[in-house]
Amino acid sequence: MxxxxxxxxxxxxxxxxxDVFGMIQVTGAVEVSNKGMMRGLFERKKNExxxxIESFVNSAPDETNAILGVQVSTSSQQFRNGTFLYITYIGTPAIIEGQ
Structure with a gap:
């Protein structure tokens, strides 16, 4: 859905x-450094x-049709293999309907 x-x-x-459900939270890493030519070719259609965000939405119960109060937090960290942006999504899954 x-x-x-x-x-x-x-x-x-x-x-x-x-109806509302318990809060959900998902954190994912996105590489923001230069990946080099070979990795760039193999991953060019990948949208991290x-x-x-798809992982966040998919973590909500199937019967819900909305996620309320969505908040986004970010941080970054540099490692030997690259620089990564960590994105955290938090929200409350719910069922909403028209009046």
């Missing part, structure tokens, strides 16, 4: 919360940012 992400505290007019 497709899910809508809301970062606002209030839902748009006409929508109400029918999209993979992190």
């Amino acid at each position: 497709e899910k809508t992400l809301f970062t606002t505290e209030n839902l748009p007019q006409g929508l109400v919360v029918k 940012y999209q993979e992190v």
